[in-house]
Amino acid sequence: MQLSTTTATGTLAVNSLSMKSSTKNQDESDASMRQRLLTSLSQSFPGSALSKALHCMTSDSEDEDMKSDPLSSSCFAELRLEKEEIEEDDDLTSLAWLQDRDLLKNMNAGEDDNGRSEQKENDDLSRGGPYTAHPTNVPYNPHKHVNSKPPYSFSCLIFMAIEDSPMKKLPVKDIYSWILTHFPYFQHAPTGWKNSVRHNLSLNKCFKKVEKERGQCIGKGSLWCIDPDYRPNLLQALRKTPYHPYHQLQMLATPTSSHQYYLQAGSLKPMPLSTRIGPNSVSPHLFPFLSKRLSQSTYDFDDNDIKDVAQTLVSLKGLSGNSSRLSNNTCSSADYTRMKLKRKYGSAFYPLYRRHAPVDMVCTSNPSEDHTYSATTIEDFPPSPSSSIDEEYDFGSEEAESDLESFHSDDWVSECDEVDGGEQLVPVSKMSKLSREDEAEEQKKIVEGADALLNLAGFMRSPAVFNPSPQSTSNVDIDLNIVKEEETQDSDHTSSRITDKS
DNA sequence: ATCGATTTAAACATAG
């Protein structure tokens, strides 16, 4: 399977989207454009949480955005962040702007090309026969191009499957099912792809096995989840796939590599040359500090840089108005501590899981830095006496605490316990010093507060997707459960869906 | 031509 990361294909995918959005009528509204975007993107993942998420994303009303958020606990949640930035930059999506930039002409011209490319696509597909790579000049639709190998690596497929599951963990069998459902190509693909999936799970350091509890009836084998340390890598890899909605949205925000603008004081201004990016890069506008970090040739950042990264991520995620991601996706105290420790002690400090190399915030241009099978050059040093999760996430350790001593007003993690105030910030140092009982109490408060917040916002839960377990009362519960599980590894949050399916 | 990432195939072990 090929993972095309070429700029040209990504640009093409977006251009064809944009072409559809900018037909004859130059006054076509943003809403219409978004609707078209939705239609186009939803084709890729129909019926899934993602397609619901896409619908949610393209909703015009902020209120509607708040009501239903199937993205909340999936990898696709990241889409929302940039989407909101994009919506903020209305000018970026307005046709007037496109016309101003003389891009409509190209797009209109491209409309004809689009028609031709569809014809060419059919030709390619018929010529290539089954089991061929998807042509890079055609937006990929897994349900239409059933003879094309999906332009996603197995890692990305597994990642999407796991992220699309309520509990963020799946047995191999359900990973198969997800892939089969969302990529019918595999229904008639040569056998062996399941072997590849298993091979990937075993060898790819991004995935880790969660030993099931006694009495857990999921059949043979274990559940597989995403290693939180490597989740950003997978996200980054996913972003780089040319036909992923994320990619297309990012392209929308940065229409061409040579014309990049940002909104300042109500008007569009060109990006400084130093910060202009390619379509596969991290937008300095959307992720200014990550971009800054990326642009540096050394990893020797000062505290402010690191704090900026953490702060930017948390605040960006806070933009979504969604509290359910506070555990899994935000830059938590654990994340921050890892960053600090990595900086202080170097990469080799961390206890490694299997062949894991420690990774924090990832913004890479090199696929090898996204996720690899390769054994890291940094071996388990010092040797971990154990690979237990408890140790791996022992962010309340002495080192962590001492390292956090100098960390004051900027040390915060989001805690949604204020109904009208949104997220309240609590010091990391406070968090790390909490006893287990206090943490339980703290989490209870968080859940209550978050529930109140969600109720106030008219949050609509999606029981079929996110509330499969009787223990879970909301999305927030789910993520909090995950956090708790990561800490204790002794709770059983297997969803009834998983149980039933197996 | 080379290298690394990824895919594919296969052998083998283990658990249910």
Add this chain to the structure above:
DNA sequence: ACTATGTTTAAATCGA
């Protein structure tokens, strides 16, 4: 015994 799952090795393929 059988099958699904998991690990490992090796070779092939692909793109940079």
